[in-house]
Amino acid sequence: MSDERRQARWENRTEAPLGVASLLYLTAYAVLVLASGLPRGWRGVCLAVLLAAWAAFAVDYAVRWRLSGQGPRFVRTHWLDTLVLLLPLLRPLRVVHVYEAVQRRRGRPRLTLHARVVAYAGLSALLLGFTGALAVYQHEHAAQGATIRTFGDAVWWTAATLSTVGYGDVAPVTPVGRLIAVGVMLGGLALLGAVTGSFSSWLLQVFAREDPKDDERPPGR
Known part of the structure; x- marks a missing residue:
């Protein structure tokens, strides 16, 4: 074998x-x-x-x-x-492997595979957001001058960061908290890329199958 x-x-x-x-x-x-x-x-x-x-x-x-x-x-x-x-808290990012496996598939487009990537990415975003909120709250809530004082503040900050909105009303002030912020930003971009990339790939495969090739079109068209 x-x-x-x-x-x-x-x-x-x-x-x-x-x-x-x-x-x-x-x-x-x-x-x-x-x-x-x-x-x-x-x-x-x-x-x-x-x-x-x-x-x-x-x-x-x-x-x-x-x-x-x-x-x-x-x-x-x-x-x-x-x-x-x-960093075991980053295990939700393994969904990228699922996306890569779908990208390597050839032939007839299968909505179930691409939909699975979207579902996995959505679940992974929730898990990554929860773990990011936990981690940043652990290091920030007792820090001097911190704006993230409660777990609710941490969840709000994580949602804004993962969605790449970044309101800026609350932000980490400790070195570890800012390092976590970088990880959450990169994770959000990776998951967003997996969703948009998979959906775009499925659409391109569908359009490629529906549009006739040039040599198959009737003469005069």
Whole structure:
């Protein structure tokens, strides 16, 4: 069996478990950030869930590296997976892989595939927005001179940033908060590009099939 087939089988088998691990990771992180009076024992449970989920991500990354047969080149060719391993909160950006898979498809346009990209991107935008709001709230709400004081402020800021509107009424003031802002901006652009690119690709395929070729048109037209 080729390396690509073995890697594809591994990814198919681990997609659902890693999805559950991602939700557990996000839930544990949200509890740690939002539940300020959390008992010490529960904090330990949340930290254990975070570490266990990250360990699952690391194992998946190592196995796919080994199955790829690419050696160190795997880090460069799978830069998004590497970034997600270092920052698990960015896992929603893996929807870009779905978009790339659709772009590689040839032949008859299939609305279901393109619609799936749009649906995944919408869900990923919600998840990325929620995680971005959590992260920026964690580092901003107690900072001196901060304008993001509540989680509601963080959600509002994240929505404005992801949508590339950027009202500017609230903004991060800490170095980490501004770094998170850069990540949210880049994530919003990537997801927006996946949606618009997939929709445009589907329209072009439909128009290409509906318009007759020049050599097939009747004479005199």
